[in-house]
Each structure stands twice: as C-alpha cells, then as structure tokens.
Amino acid sequence: MAHDTQHINKQRQNLDAFDEIWVFGYGSLIYKVDFPYLKSSVAHLYGYERRFWQGSHDHRGTPENPGRVLTLTPVPQARCFGRAFQVEREVFDHLDHREKNGYLREIVEIELVTENRIVEGLVYIASPENAAFLGEASSDDIARQIYHSSGPSGPNRDYVFQLADALREHNEIDAHVFDIESAICRIHEQK
Ligand code: SIN
Numbered sequence: 654m655a656h657d658t659q660h661i662n663k664q665r666q667n668l669d670a671f672d673e674i675w676v677f678g679y680g681s682l683i684y685k686v687d688f689p690y691l692k693s694s695v696a697h698l699y700g701y702e703r704r705f706w707q708g709s710h711d712h713r714g715t716p717e718n719p720g721r722v723l724t725l726t727p728v729p730q731a732r733c734f735g736r737a738f739q740v741e742r743e744v745f746d747h748l749d750h751r752e753k754n755g756y757l758r759e760i761v762e763i764e765l766v767t768e769n770r771i772v773e774g775l776v777y778i779a780s781p782e783n784a785a786f787l788g789e790a791s792s793d794d795i796a797r798q799i800y801h802s803s804g805p806s807g808p809n810r811d812y813v814f815q816l817a818d819a820l821r822e823h824n825e826i827d828a829h830v831f832d833i834e835s836a837i838c839r840i841h842e843q844k
Contacts, residue, residue, distance in 0.1 A: 663745075
C-alpha cells in the first residue's frame, strides 16, 4: 500500500450512512484538535493498544529520517483510552490529509464514556501492510529514533511528551507510552 492513503480513505466508507459521525483519537488527535467538532467525549476502544510502530515521514520526521508515531494493534481484552469527536463529514478532508501517511479509516465500536453509550464510528489505523510501517522494536531503540527525529510538526519527542501529559491529565496509565517517555528522558540526561 502506498504511503499516501488520502485517496483510498475517500472511497472507504459512505459517510452519508451515519446519522452522527464520531471519530476516535488515540494519539495526536487527543491533544492537537485542529478541526471543528460538534461534541467530544472521553472514549474507549476495546481490543486495541497503542504502539509507536508507525513511521512518520511528514509530521515528526522526514523521508530520510522518519520518526515514530502511534498506531493501534489488536490485543484481546485490552482497552484503549482516547477522545472521540462528533464531526461533520467535511472534516474528513482535513483528517484524511493529516493522517495520510499510511493510516486507513476503520469502522469500530466506540464507547463514549461521557455520554454513557456505544456508537459505531471511525478510527485511523496504520496496519503492517502500509509502506511507512516500522513495527516492533525495544523501548530503547524506539526512544533513540524518536529522540533524533524531527519534522514539519516539530520534534518527535514532543509528540510523546504531549500525549503522556494528556494521559496523566485523565489519570490514564499506558505502560508503552510511559516506558518510551522515560527512555527518552534517560537519553536526554546522558547527553
Ligand atoms: C490518532 O491520534 O488517533 C491517530 C494517530 C495520530 O495522529 O497520532
């Protein structure tokens, strides 16, 4: 699959079929909300965990020196914390462009915690089939790559710090994210 998924995403779902359109954010969509929305809710996605397994050539790295950003991987019994946003269809022009580096829109069941209900909605997931996928590595290797990467959206490490802060604000513990954050801080202290 090509890096740029914008074109594929446009044709994936018929957004007219939704009475309300909700999108689940688990990475930068939690803390960088640069799109209009009608409502937002603390939310959960069951059966997935966050991982820094996706390469970033366009936001937090460059084609020569890709950074690492989050995707979701299936894990039975897991619960991924995030934020869900109810949006108008037109917002997907922006979101598809923002998430174009390998992410595909998937339809999932989202638990809207604030609203106390479950809805069918969309989430952007970068699967191992996409050309920018980097996959599993040790926390130290992931942290080293992130520490040394930067792109048009800023230093890769800020992606980690901003997400970790947002999770702490919600009293959410995410061992993978906090491990990488600690490993980045260790690298920084050794400099
Ligand atoms: C998301 O936040 O839901 C997708 C991944 C990202 O943009 O960081």
